[in-house]
Amino acid sequence: MQGQIVVSVSIGACYANEELHYLDHTTGVTTSLRIGNFISKLLNSGMMRDGQAINIFFPELLEYCLTPHDRTYVHNIRTLTTFLMKIRDEKLV
Secondary structure, X not given: OHXXXXXXXXXXXXXXXXXXXXXXXXXXXXXXXXXXXXXXXXXXXXXXXXXXXXXXXXXXXXXXXXXXXXXXXHHHHHHHHHHHHHHHHHHHO
């Protein structure tokens, strides 16, 4: 619910019910999530990534995508970025 409110306020209520394809790194299954839920899962995934032992002991490796979790995280980030760039282009026209 909080994610939906943030989306409505920041980019517009008309986008709050948009769905994006979220790739789950544990199951490999892609599910459609509303944008607010997508962002919440992505933030949680990012916190889990930053808390991995490899990244705690070797923080210089954070910029690289070494694990399968990292690669799905980047995939989901690109999905969100593509969606936000589409909205930006619509609003600038």
